[in-house]
Amino acid sequence: MKTIIKYFGFLIVLSTALFLVGCNDTEKPEPQENAKYTITWKNHDGTVLETDRDVVAGVIPTYDGKTPTKNPDVKHTYAFKGWTSAISKVTKDTIYIAEFSSVMREYTVTWKNEDGSMIAQDLVKYGAMPEYKGSVPI
Secondary structure, three states: HHHHHHHHHHHHHHHHHHHHHHHOOOEEEOOOOEEEEEEEOOOOOOEEEEEEEEEEEOOOOOOOOOOOOOOOOOOOOEEEEEOOOOOOOOOOOEEEEEEEEEEEEEEEEEEOOOOOOOEEEOOOOOOOOOOOOOOOOO
16 A cells, blocks of 8 residues: 555656646747737836837847937936847847946036135045145135
């Protein structure tokens, strides 16, 4: 009896493992021949920049619009660096979202004499304390 129970237990474990392997299909589905899809290009804020409809399966889509931009804030400026995922052959409807790199902003600090004449200028990164390093004004 113990042998039969072990045998059935083994079959249950084996069938569960085979089922899980079959469910873990990570390969991209093959596109249907002549299938057409929609590719949407969005800016970081969700604004649609371009929509390409009826893109044939297997084609690598291209963005034809102006380079996406992101407005600077008090702390950073931004430069377009690419899309959220690598652009690849079309196999389904896809949304690409613009990504940006940030650069800490620098500000010009102008040091002036009492009479308003400029005595020095420095570039200071956001958040840094400006420090006058020149001679003491007279």
